[in-house]
Amino acid sequence: MNDTAQGATETDYSSTLFLPETNFPMRAGLPQREPDWLKRWEDMDIYALQREQAKDRPLFTLHDGPPYANGNIHIGHALNKTLKDLVSRSMQMLGYNAAYVPGWDCHGLPIEWKIEEQYRAKGKDKNEVPVVEFRQECRTFAEQWVDIQREEFKRLGVLGEWDNPYLTMSFDAEAQIARELMKVSMSGQLYRGSKPVMWSVVERTALAEAEIEYQDYESDTIWVKFPVSRIAAVDGSDTDAVIAHREHLTGASVVIWTTTPWTIPANRAISFSSRITYGLFEVTAAPAENWAKVGDKLIIADKLAAEVFAKAKVEGHTRLQDVPASVLGALAAHHPLRGLAGGYEFDVPLLDGEHVTDDAGTGFVHTAPGHGLDDFGIWMESTRLLQQRGIDPSIPYVVDDGGFYTKDAPGFEGARVIDDNGKKGDANQRVITALAERGAMVARGRVKHQYPHSWRSKKPVIYRNTPQWFVYMDRPIGASPSSGPAGHLLPEGEKNAPAPANTLRTRALAAIDKTRFYPATGQNRIRAMIADRPDWVLSRQRAWGVPITVFVHKESGEILKDEAVNHRIAQSFEEEGADAWYKPGAAERYLGADRNPDDYEMVRDVLDVWFDSGSTHAFVLRNKQKWPYLKFPASMYLEGSDQHRGWFHSSLLESCATNGYAPYDSVLTHGFTMDGEGRKMSKSLGNVVAPQEIIKQFGADILRLWVASSDYSEDLRLGKEIIQTTVDSYRKLRNTLRWLLGNLAHFKAHDLVDPEDMPELERLMLHRLAQLDSGVRAAYKEYDYRKVVTLLTNFMNIELSAFYFDIRKDALYCDPISSVRRRSALTVLDHLFNCLTAWLAPILVFTMEECWLERHPEDGSSVHLRLFPEVPPNWIDDGLAQKWQLIRAVRRVVTGALEIERREKRIGSSLEAAPRVFLEDARYAAALDGLDLADIAITSAISVEQGSGPADAFRLEDVPGVAVVPALAEGRRCARSWKVSPDVGSDADYPDVTARDAQALRERAAAGL
Structure with a gap:
């Protein structure tokens, strides 16, 4: 029989089960709760705690490529900053001191153009305003956007030195940018010449190749x-x-x-x-x-x-x-x-x-x-x-x-x-x-063809011959430049002549060969650009920037090279900023008493902003007084693939010009964000996805999971369906963690079981944890976050939720307190929790903090102060894993047969079944020897027999030699565990449960539960 005995009354035993107990909600409510975690981290100054905690660890420095301070962040910014945060957080948890100092690019035409627009709207003429006053308005404009963007980046969950960022317009930065320019000048690499450059008529300035985009025209x-x-x-x-x-x-x-x-x-x-x-x-x-x-x-x-x-x-x-x-x-x-x-x-x-x-x-x-x-x-x-x-x-x-x-x-x-x-x-x-x-x-x-346009104004440009300041690519560094006809360059030799040994081009090409690129194709891309590029145009005919701080002798045309003059310039910039160059009496102040200012031209052009950002290594990475936990060269530069001709490029040239080598050990590039159909996002198409809207509706962790789940080496798609898929993936991960937390509510320190005393299933899970530890660490070290997400989601959804948790629910809920099986399962859950919350912490920064604090609510605790757990390598047991591949194959045949029985409504659940299993292959029998297949298959009973089984038995083509004949379990249903067994009623004190459940009840009573 499989019914309750006639006339018997079942007691409600639900209160006697070790059912999951947790306050960790099923619905995350990320948009409402994430700001609370941000405030908590700010109150505890978690970034400073990380620095103190990691002060003796090896340094890993991801140097931030500065975004431009002139508008709200867009989805490209969100992708970029999230990737940087993934790198820094994961390297921190891998055992490095991975400080992250964010920065901003603050000079340049876009800001200057905005101020000019404001002037035009008021009927004012820029040229009638003193240049220092105009520059101050530009500075104020940039400061406002730095503050806005800072909060937007923090809302993404990006952890960094937000209270002490670097700004290219700070006085110390402007001073160092000038010093870097003067180093180039002193080494003979700077010259004024005339050659065609990209010229924006709309913006009235020369442009570098990195400031050009090509559009149909x-x-x-x-x-x-x-x-x-x-x-x-x-x-x-x-x-x-x-x-x-x-x-x-x-x-x-x-x-x-x-x-x-x-x-x-x-x-x-x-x-x-x-x-x-x-x-x-x-x-x-x-x-x-x-x-x-x-x-x-x-x-x-x-x-x-x-x-x-x-x-x-x-x-x-x-x-x-x-x-x-x-x-x-x-x-x-x-x-x-x-x-x-x-x-x-x-x-x-x-x-x-x-x-x-x-x-x-x-x-x-x-x-x-x-x-x-x-x-x-x-x-x-x-x-x-x-x-x-x-x-x-x-x-x-x-x-x-x-x-x-x-x-x-x-x-x-x-x-x-x-x-x-x-x-x-x-x-x-x-x-x-x-x-x-x-x-x-x-x-x-x-x-109709592709024609160069300014990436700022989006308007066509022209090539125009103008006097500009350049850096030689092929002149030996340290050599004195010879002068050509007034306003023109001398020939630089035959096109195919080999470049001298120590030129900026040869230095840069050698540095590229020593740099690691992720993906590797980036190396060839930037190499080709460096190999073919013309001399670097440094000058811009604008007002808002670091001036080209050189003096030119009017009669000879020679650039003044005087370290004393250079020192006075840099010192004044440290004290007053680059505005000092434009103040009355500046020429006399810098040239000193030994020179007549009338004999010299004080250059009024400003530097290309790519020189500004290309110099950041000098005033950030090498500024040990301000940031002692950064290193030079940086461990990594990380930006979009367009920066092969932008920041990667200018930083390489600037550092090779002043130091002789690259400012980075590795370069990681990502693609661009497209809509769900692979189209470029644009306001006219109405397909722009704003990060602020995603965060408002779903939370930043959803955005972060999308970034980590994507192949960033290619262009990334983002649309409603993709967001929903990411939300669904997140919910599955969250539910798995919630179930872990609920069961760990019953875990006590004395429940710990050594691996050698555990059942095979638990040892199998430890084996998988050890395998995952190796895979996850390797993926994080290779910056392969998509692989991390794939490894962990497959493990949590397939191996935990659909396999291990499913099997062990009975033991965890129903076994006696003293049960080794139950305690072993709790021990494994503890290991799982410790590993999973750490491995997912760099990605789901808010959710993992919530999860960790649900279990460890003590003050000062944070998942982000942890390292990745050290998983014992002796947990690896390949022989056990191979054996369980056979066991799981048999289980699949059993569950497949019972699924048909459920569908045909011959059973309600697998606990009503007691199937017969026929094995032809001795390997399966050997694997099952000593194991309770009913426990593994979640049935009330099971019989295993040798042979091929009846012709109408259930089989799977990919598991030959295994056949299953469904049958109903004999006995009564246990009122506590719902198993059907003749054993129900064998304990006179507990007549409506199995002997196992009777023992569990007896132990609970003894413990006062």
Whole structure:
């Protein structure tokens, strides 16, 4: 029978069970409760306690890349700061002194632009305000946003030195930034030169590559004729080829193609390639109204001729002959604007350039050395050749800082390339019209392509030749720079010449090879950028920043190198900040009595903010007086992948310039945040996910779990479904911890059982803990938080909740106080709690603190003052684990058979069953020997028999040799444990329970429970 005896009345024994007891709520209420934990940590100054606790441990320093202080944090900030917190917290718990000093980037154009906007709204002119007053307004603006962002970052649960952060605008930082610049100057790496740089017309300043982003843009394109003016070798020794082609090329034109018509007034040369085959073509048929006329003789790359003629609407053409490179190099052409305002009467030489390809265009590159790096490079390399040809090598300043043509563009002065709103001006059309009037046009069109824009203003930029301050990439460090023509650079050698041994480029490349990158692909990425980058442009034509603190002798053009002057500058910055540079009498103060200020130019440009942030290692990591627990080089720099050309890049160059090596031992990069469909987040799409909203609705721990669960090496997706999946994962973890806490309420110190005295199931769990300890530690050391989450969630959901806890509920709830099985299970739960709360603490910072304090509520206690527990390696028992793989396989067959019985409503629960198990494989029988399979399968009874079992027995394909025949358990149901057994009533004092439960009741009574 499986019914209660007729007429018997069951007693409610629920109060006699060791049921879970805990105040740890099922519903987390994270948005309401997390601020309480933040206040608790602040009151106890947990960060200072960590520093004191870890003062003798090895240092691990994650140096914070400074966010910009000009707005509320976004989801990218949340991702970045959470990852940094995961690194610092986990390394702290791994046994390091992992201090985290947050910082902010406070100088630069975005802040200055905001103040200017406020001025414009009030009708004020920035130039009418004293510069020191203007800079103070910028400083106040940055201070306000530092305070706002600080609170937002703290709300994420990020633990750091929030009361003592670093700011690039603090006086000591500005002083050190100036010192770093002056070190560069003293070593001969700083120079003032003229070359094309990215220029923002909207913002009126030069930009570095790191400040550029590429967006789709539609440009005007034109094909232009440059009429051949002469064919003669430079030295007068004409080759046979030149002589032979002189007659044929008379009246011919070289055709160029460009997407920047406005640069035609700046044209000074045409580039070709000796690797490309060129031909002389004659137009034989074309519409009367066409720009390309019948009889036109055009020189074009063979590969591109058909495309050019199609664009020019030419209906027929003939190839007359080859035009070899030896002939092209002897050519000169008239400027296509020749005759306009008398300003374009010079020869345009043809120069052989490696940058020329026949992928698009005509095979010839219109070369305006003031508006392109390749153009500038070939022009400067050809200085001697130009002089031999009698060509002026100087570079005109055709466009001013506002995008207007200057007097160096005769006939166009006052036309504009880009206006203050970033829109196209009238320059393109005016140039095209002038070319058409002179018969120089061949064709025109439009092309959509990726074009550089300022990442701040989001407006297009131009290349513009301007005097700027640079750092050499390839000049030997320590060498004195030689000066070139006024305002221009000397050639820096042939492009393929090997770089000298001790240059900034070779130092940086060597440092990259010694740095660990996570992921490893980051190394090749930054290496390629360093290998190919031009000299570093340091100067910005703005007001809010650290000035370029150098003096230039007006007569010689030499930079003043005087350590006494440098010391006075740095000392004044320490006391007054960089504003000291702009105060009356500053030049006299710095130069001292020995020099006449009238003999020197005091540079007014400010430093690129990337130099500011690139110098942070100098005023943070090396400032032992302020932060004695930081080390240099840093253990790690961690930022988004765009910082390979940003902060990683500038920090590497700055440190290599001043120290000779990288400021970091390792670099970790993460991707960008996308919406749930993989699209870039934007306000226009309405798909922006704000961290503040997630925290308000779900709590910061949900956001942190999402970060830790994601593959940060790729772009990360975040949307409603992904958030909900994360919430569901969190709830499962929380419920597991809640069940642990509830059962540990009954755990006492005297319950501890040594592993060797435990049942096999408990020893199996200890084995798994030891395995996890190794896996979790390794994953944290490799910054693989996704693996940590995967390991722990699988273990907690599958191996604990669905297996171990399920099996041991009966023992934990019902066994006698003295039961070794129950005490062993409690001991394992204690180990599980200690390990899991520690392993999850860097991720779920609030929940683990709540969980820990639920069990250890004493003052001063915190899960974040712990190390990862030392798990005994002798818990590993591979033989036991292999044995239990067999046992669990048999269990799966049993539970599979009983699931059908439940579904068919032949049983209500597995405790109503007593299945028969048939084993063909002796390995299963050996594994089960001495074990209570009914206990493991959660049935009231079970029988194990040798053989294949009946044909209709339940089987699983992946567990061959095991068959199960369901059967009902015999006996009465225990009123306490609900097991069905003939044993119920065997104890006369407790007639409605099993003997085991009777003993449990007797012991409880004796204990006064």
